[in-house]
Amino acid sequence: MPKLSPEYYLNENVVELSKDLIGKVLFTKFEGKLTAGIITETEAYAGINDKASHAYGGKRTHRNEVMYHQGGKAYVYLCYGLHHLFNIVTNTENIPHAVLIRAIYPIIGEKEILKRRNAVKNNYNLTVGPGKVSQALGIQTKHNGLVLSGNQIWLEDQGISFNQKLINVGTRIGVEYAKEDALLPYRFWINHSDIRL
DNA sequence: CGTACGATCTGCT
DNA sequence: GCAGATCGTACGA
Incomplete structure (x- = not known):
């Protein structure tokens, strides 16, 4: 199967x-362990005019630097001191757009995913939630900035x-702190019960 | 240097 | 439903 093109x-x-x-x-392969899942929930963070975005107002720091890179990289940051949240950087250089991956439906490496999640069975609670996605796939802040066309x-x-x-x-x-921007319809998801493979 | 706080998850009630 | 976990980042002194 083809990787998504850099474009x-x-x-x-x-x-x-x-x-x-x-x-x-979404695939990861760390230390020879291959895991993957269908993306089932996303959120858009629309750059410098989006009050919910880390880049609101053009804020540019060491943490969010990769958001300003050309699209196609991973933006991973630590949330609440213990959760590694995985985002996909989009758009061209200096336009800091990103998509937060909030949920996946595991299809490859279930055993490894269960182990990483410290779980015994696969229910929808396993990989629904952005912190759980990263834990399931082994994504950590040390992977921040990785190119998504890599291995x-x-x-x-x-x-x-x-079906739409x-x-x-x-x-x-x-994102309540974003006031009126917290009301924007920027989250998309499908119910895992609607998945037919 | 000190401090406040998060794009969350879990377990207990 | 709610509190606790847990620490890097951001920002002001």
Whole structure:
């Protein structure tokens, strides 16, 4: 299966891209361990005018530096001191757009995923939630800045698509501080019960 | 240098 | 439903 091309991530419409990412497959291979899952929930963070974004107002720090790079890299940061959140940087250089991956549906390396999550069975609680996604796939802040066309973290289009009616749209989670921007319909998800492989 | 706080998860009630 | 975990980052002194 082909990896998504580097051009895919240059899309200027991060909201549209967030929706398009639903159904794509996210892979990681660390220390020879291959794991992957279908992306089932995303959130768009739309650059310097988005109050919820780390780059709001053009803020540029050591932490969010990679957001200003050309699209197609991983932006991984630590949240609440213990969760590694994985984002996909999009758009061209100096336009700090990103998509937070909030949930996946595991399809490869389930054993490894269960082990990393310290779980015994696969229920929807296993990989729904951004901190859980990173834990399941072994993604940590040390992977910040990795190119998504490489051989550690990458995405594939496996031709999985969903009826548009199954794609839910809503407001982003945990961004109350963004005031009116917290109301934007920038979150997309499908229910795992709607997945037919 | 000190401090406040998060794009969350878990376990207990 | 709610509190505790846990620490790098950001920012002001």
